[in-house]
Amino acid sequence: MAEKLPTEAQIAHQELIDQLDIHSIHKSFRNPHWRPNQRRNKNIKTILGDAQRKEASMAATPQDNNSGDVTPAVGGGGDAENGLSTSGSSTPAQSAGGGGSSNNLQPNLAQASRSLSKLVLEKSLRPNGSGGAGGGGATVSAPSATYTNVESAPSLAHTRRYCDVTGLPAPYLDPKSRLRYHDKEVFGYIRTLPQGVPEQYLEARGAHTVLK
Amino acid sequence: MAPMAIDTLMPPLPVREQRSYPPAKIFNVKETRFEKHVAPQPDGRAKALARPDGDAAIVIDNGSSAVRAGWSLESKPRVSLPPIMAKYRDRKLGKTYSFAGADCYADTTARGHIRNAFEAGTGIVSNWDVEEHVLDWTFLKLGMNNAEGSIDMPIVMTEAVANLPYSRKSMNEIIFECYGAPSLAIGIDSLFSYRYNKGQTGLVVSSSYSSTHVIPVLNSKPMLAQAIRLNWGGWHAAEYLLKLIRLKYPSFSGKLNASQTENMLRDHCYISKAYDDELRSYLDWTGLEERDIVIQYPFTEEVIIQKTEEELARVMERKKESGRRLQEQAAKMRLEKLMRKEEELEYYRKLQEKIADANKKDTKRLLDGDDLKDEAQLERRIKELDKSIKKARTKDVGGDPEEAQELPDFSLLEVPDDQLDEAGLKQKRQQRLMKSNHDARARAKAEKEAEKARAAEEERLDRERRDNDLEGWLEEKRIARENTLQRMKERDRLKADLGNRKSLASQMRMKSIANLASDNPRGKRRRGGDGDDNFGANDDDWGVYRQIAVGEGGSDDEDAEEDLEGNLKALEEDLLRYDASFTHEHTWEAQNDWDKSLLHAFMRGPRPFDAGSQAETHQIHLNVERIRVPEVVFQPSIAGIDQAGLIEIAGDILTQRLVGLPGINHDDFLRDIFLTGGNTLFDGFDDRLRQGLTPLLPAGAPLNLRKAGDALLDPWRGAAQWVGSSGWKAATVTKAEWQEKGQDYLKEHDLGNSYS
Numbered sequence: 021m022a023e024k025l026p027t028e029a030q031i032a033h034q035e036l037i038d039q040l041d042i043h044s045i046h047k048s049f050r051n052p053h054w055r056p057n058q059r060r061n062k063n064i065k066t067i068l069g070d071a072q073r074k075e076a077s078m079a080a081t082p083q084d085n086n087s088g089d090v091t092p093a094v095g096g097g098g099d100a101e102n103g104l105s106t107s108g109s110s111t112p113a114q115s116a117g118g119g120g121s122s123n124n125l126q127p128n129l130a131q132a133s134r135s136l137s138k139l140v141l142e143k144s145l146r147p148n149g150s151g152g153a154g155g156g157g158a159t160v161s162a163p164s165a166t167y168t169n170v171e172s173a174p175s176l177a178h179t180r181r182y183c184d185v186t187g188l189p190a191p192y193l194d195p196k197s198r199l200r201y202h203d204k205e206v207f208g209y210i211r212t213l214p215q216g217v218p219e220q221y222l223e224a225r226g227a228h229t230v231l232k
Numbered sequence: 233m234a235p236m237a238i239d240t241l242m243p244p245l246p247v248r249e250q251r252s253y254p255p256a257k258i259f260n261v262k263e264t265r266f267e268k269h270v271a272p273q274p275d276g277r278a279k280a281l282a283r284p285d286g287d288a289a290i291v292i293d294n295g296s297s298a299v300r301a302g303w304s305l306e307s308k309p310r311v312s313l314p315p316i317m318a319k320y321r322d323r324k325l326g327k328t329y330s331f332a333g334a335d336c337y338a339d340t341t342a343r344g345h346i347r348n349a350f351e352a353g354t355g356i357v358s359n360w361d362v363e364e365h366v367l368d369w370t371f372l373k374l375g376m377n378n379a380e381g382s383i384d385m386p387i388v389m390t391e392a393v394a395n396l397p398y399s400r401k402s403m404n405e406i407i408f409e410c411y412g413a414p415s416l417a418i419g420i421d422s423l424f425s426y427r428y429n430k431g432q433t434g435l436v437v438s439s440s441y442s443s444t445h446v447i448p449v450l451n452s453k454p455m456l457a458q459a460i461r462l463n464w465g466g467w468h469a470a471e472y473l474l475k476l477i478r479l480k481y482p483s484f485s486g487k488l489n490a491s492q493t494e495n496m497l498r499d500h501c502y503i504s505k506a507y508d509d510e511l512r513s514y515l516d517w518t519g520l521e522e523r524d525i526v527i528q529y530p531f532t533e534e535v536i537i538q539k540t541e542e543e544l545a546r547v548m549e550r551k552k553e554s555g556r557r558l559q560e561q562a563a564k565m566r567l568e569k570l571m572r573k574e575e576e577l578e579y580y581r582k583l584q585e586k587i588a589d590a591n592k593k594d595t596k597r598l599l600d601g602d603d604l605k606d607e608a609q610l611e612r613r614i615k616e617l618d619k620s621i622k623k624a625r626t627k628d629v630g631g632d633p634e635e636a637q638e639l640p641d642f643s644l645l646e647v648p649d650d651q652l653d654e655a656g657l658k659q660k661r662q663q664r665l666m667k668s669n670h671d672a673r674a675r676a677k678a679e680k681e682a683e684k685a686r687a688a689e690e691e692r693l694d695r696e697r698r699d700n701d702l703e704g705w706l707e708e709k710r711i712a713r714e715n716t717l718q719r720m721k722e723r724d725r726l727k728a729d730l731g732n733r734k735s736l737a738s739q740m741r742m743k744s745i746a747n748l749a750s751d752n753p754r755g756k757r758r759r760g761g762d763g764d765d766n767f768g769a770n771d772d773d774w775g776v777y778r779q780i781a782v783g784e785g786g787s788d789d790e791d792a793e794e795d796l797e798g799n800l801k802a803l804e805e806d807l808l809r810y811d812a813s814f815t816h817e818h819t820w821e822a823q824n825d826w827d828k829s830l831l832h833a834f835m836r837g838p839r840p841f842d843a844g845s846q847a848e849t850h851q852i853h854l855n856v857e858r859i860r861v862p863e864v865v866f867q868p869s870i871a872g873i874d875q876a877g878l879i880e881i882a883g884d885i886l887t888q889r890l891v892g893l894p895g896i897n898h899d900d901f902l903r904d905i906f907l908t909g910g911n912t913l914f915d916g917f918d919d920r921l922r923q924g925l926t927p928l929l930p931a932g933a934p935l936n937l938r939k940a941g942d943a944l945l946d947p948w949r950g951a952a953q954w955v956g957s958s959g960w961k962a963a964t965v966t967k968a969e970w971q972e973k974g975q976d977y978l979k980e981h982d983l984g985n986s987y988s
Contacts, residue, residue, distance in 0.1 A: 033339070036269070036338060037329065037338065037339055037342075039269050040269060040331055040335040040338055041329045041330065041331065042330055042331065042332060042365070042368060042369055042372060043319070043328050043329055043330035044327075045372065045377070046377075047368055047371075047372065047377060048377055048378075048379065048380055048381065049371055049376045049377060049379045049381070049382060049383050049411060049412075050368070050410055050411065051381070051382065051409060051410050051411070051412050054409055054410040056360065056361075056364075056405075056406075056410070060360050060402055061358060061359050061360055061361065062358060062398065063351050063358050064351055064354060064356055064358065064396065067396050067398045067399070068396075070398075071397075071398075164457075164986060165393070165394045165456040165457050165459055165985070165986060166394055167356070167392075167394045167395070167396050169394075170393060170394045170445075170456075170459050170460055170461045171460075171461050171463065171875070172460045172461060172462045172463075172875040172876050172881050173875070173876060174874045174875060174876065175868070175869065175874075175875065175876040175877060175880055176876070176880070177876070177877075177880055179867070179869040180508070180867065180869075182511075182860075182870060185479075185831075185834075186515065186830065186831070186834045186856060187476075187511070187856040187857070187860040188511060188512065188514070188515065188856065189508065189511065189512060202830070203830065205829060205830050205831055206830065206831065209831055211728070217479075217482070220475075220479060221479060223475075223872075224472070224475045224476065224479065224871070224872070225870070225871065225872045226871065226872015226873065226874070227872060
């Protein structure tokens with residue numbers, strides 16, 4: 021008698037689970053021959069990395085300058101490649117020009133080797149320039165907005181300091197743990213924290229040390 | 233010395249009044265749960281099929297917080313589910329189970345296998361198996377299982393602003409290849425919401441679950457090149473709050489998860505109109521009742537069985553009864569023993585008498601018969617028995633055994649050694665030992681008496697002084713109290729310092745150790761000149777041993793080396809009794825009580841905390857967090873996000889990017905600042921944005937904010953409304969077009985991303 025009889029609640033639960041399960045339901049609306057790529061799950065970092073590598077390798081290999089408009093199909097392909105590009109709008113003048121004539125969309129090597137974040141920064145540090153040029157493009161068709169370059173730039177405003185423990189305004193900094201604190205009682209508390217905990221407080225503020 | 237005076241002379245200790253507190257606002261913790269099974273709804277499909285071709289579509293708002301899907305003909309989505317799935321194999325049943333959406337929460341095993349379709353904290357789909365599952369579930373519930381071989385309806389979906397081409401390609405692949413849909417149109421959720429709310433030109437501020445976007449729209453056309461994303465949304469806020477709570481209650485015993493913090497955010501958090509001002513006084517005691525929110529986690533009360541009076545009495549009676557029985561037994565045993573001893577004594581006395589009359593041989597026989605060596609031993613035994621009987625009798629009677637005891641015999645001590653034989657010497661030695669013992673006891677007794685007398689005398693003098701010069705006496709006590717406090721402070725500091733190897737205190741300690749260990753101690757005392765350094769003349773000199781011993785687990789304060797706290801308490805009691813100006817509020821204990829502590833207000837709210845109460849140890853107090861977490865969208869640096877805040881972004885777009893464009897009236901954008909997305913639902917979001925933007929704009933600028941009618945459902949409604957319009961028809965990509973034009977093909981339109 022190793023088997024125990026399931027209780028009523030267990031039976032009801034099993035029934036519910038069987039009812040909720042969608043694995044056993046035959047789904048007639050799906051293509052039975054659909055076999056997705058086993059490695060289709062990629063995170064953003066990989067996708068961006070792949071795109072950047074592709075771009076760099078394309079820039080490195082000598083290209084036939086006007087292969088882009090030999091056939092429309094290839095032109096579409098060229099477009100697609102640039103769709104992967106993350107530095108499409110590195111200089112507004114270029115992309116605005118790109119909007120006009122579709123054949124010299126390939127970024128040069130120097131551009132491709134530049135880091136993405138720098139490009140984004142450059143872009144947002146010149147809001148006037150890009151605004152002017154982009155505005156011209158915007159009414160016709162927007163120049164490429166990519167996942168990385170729509171990201172907000174670092175703030176230019178002063179950051180206010182808040183106590184890491186309580187969140188109140190923090191005029192003081194503990195040089196030992198690098199935590200900001202509100203008053204002497206909080207300081208006493210900080211000093212009694214066990215090892216490693218101050219680092220967690222810093223992590224919540226994004227000021228922790230990352231060992232690589 | 234603590235005052236041990238006669239009670240009648242002492243005024244009573246003033247009683248500290250107990251405060252009472254109004255009951256706290258307590259909310260039970262909430263989290264996402266499985267609600268009920270959603271049955272497939274085939275009627276929607278029947279309705280859609282009845283419409284002329286190309287007039288109806290399946291609309292899916294593919295959001296990272298919830299996927300909402302339904303028919304374009306209807307006013308609201310049919311199903312809404314979180315984009316999660318759980319799949320596992322039950323080995324016992326040999327069956328694979330898979331669930332999607334809230335169904336995952338129905339089973340504990342399934343809950344452990346939950347995976348999300350979206351990359352954590354972004355609006356980008358990264359797990360396509362999960363996405364497929366979620367879509368499967370959606371289509372099943374929409375009754376699409378009646379369709380043969382494919383989804384035979386056009387599909388409208390939403391995606392993130394500036395979605396990655398790779399992820400658009402994968403979505404196209406699934407929609408066209410796996411589901412075989414005839415066509416697909418993709419747009420941006422917040423733009424759908426803006427369209428639904430009849431926006432033409434304005435600034436769309438969409439703060440949603442995975443991110444916050446600001447998009448300027450001109451004549452119904454988005455200026456995506458000017459759009460900006462801030463990587464902060466409801467998901468981040470929930471994770472941040474979870475992190476803060478974990479840090480606030482490091483030993484919390486309840487189970488914490490992000491779904492709970494999401495609910496806390498929704499129910500109790502709000503955006504402060506003036507963050508810094510409100511924050512500064514947030515933990516002040518006045519009004520903390522209002523600001524402090526208590527979240528109660530489930531707990532099991534420790535059951536303390538309350539016995540009735542009657543039961544307690546019975547238990548007491550039983551205890552007494554058994555005690556009495558034991559006592560009786562012991563007394564009986566004692567009596568028996570005594571009787572036995574008396575009999576024995578009688579026997580030995582008779583023996584002695586017999587011996588006295590008998591000759592040597594008979595004596596020897598008699599003694600051997602009782603295992604005795606000689607007459608002396610017999611005598612000793614008789615004496616011993618006599619003594620113990622006497623002792624037992626006095627004990628029963630209750631006399632003092634010590635008093636009744638006769639002085640031992642010290643006769644031999646006076647006799648010189650050479651006059652004694654072997655046995656005599658032995659006895660003398662024993663007597664000497666006994667005498668010194670006896671003397672020591674007497675000395676100790678006398679000392680005790682003297683000490684008692686001294687204490688009484690001191691007490692008397694103290695009282696006299698108090699009676700004659702109360703002010704001076706009080707002053708003395710006050711100074712003593714100050715000194716004690718000072719010493720306590722110093723002790724604490726020393727203890728803290730010794731934790732640090734480089735502190736002065738530690739180095740002094742090392743020096744003393746080295747000094748004590750060396751053969752010829754050379755320290756600063758050498759300056760005194762000659763060899764004798766008077767070490768020990770000052771009582772504090774001996775503290776050197778305490779100092780160097782501190783490393784051993786700090787046991788010396790348990791030794792009550794000096795009971796500073798006890799001293800302080802005695803002094804304070806004196807002051808409480810005789811000093812009218814010294815009240816309970818002034819005691820050290822009261823000054824360090826919880827109601828002076830900021831951290832107590834922060835962690836435990838405006839009431840005392842009882843660590844023994846299971847209910848209270850399972851409570852979370854939200855106070856500063858209520859404004860601290862929602863504030864991050866305006867000041868991302870609070871949570872360590874190195875990006876500009878929402879006001880700065882919107883201000884930058886309005887004052888820098890949109891200025892000086894030909895043919896654009898800059899004020900048109902200001903007239904319609906449109907808020908949508910779940911993260912804008914916080915109280916005060918619009919007020920705060922308005923307050924923040926006003927100083928950035930020229931005086932008299934026509935700033936106008938409005939909220940979406942329904943910040944959560946309007947994107948879906950906008951997309952549903954769009955179906956059938958000419959814009960939709962132009963934006964739709966058919967399967968044939970997709971096959972011809974490439975995997976991530978997209979038609980640009982007024983509500984979607986640009987095909988970069």
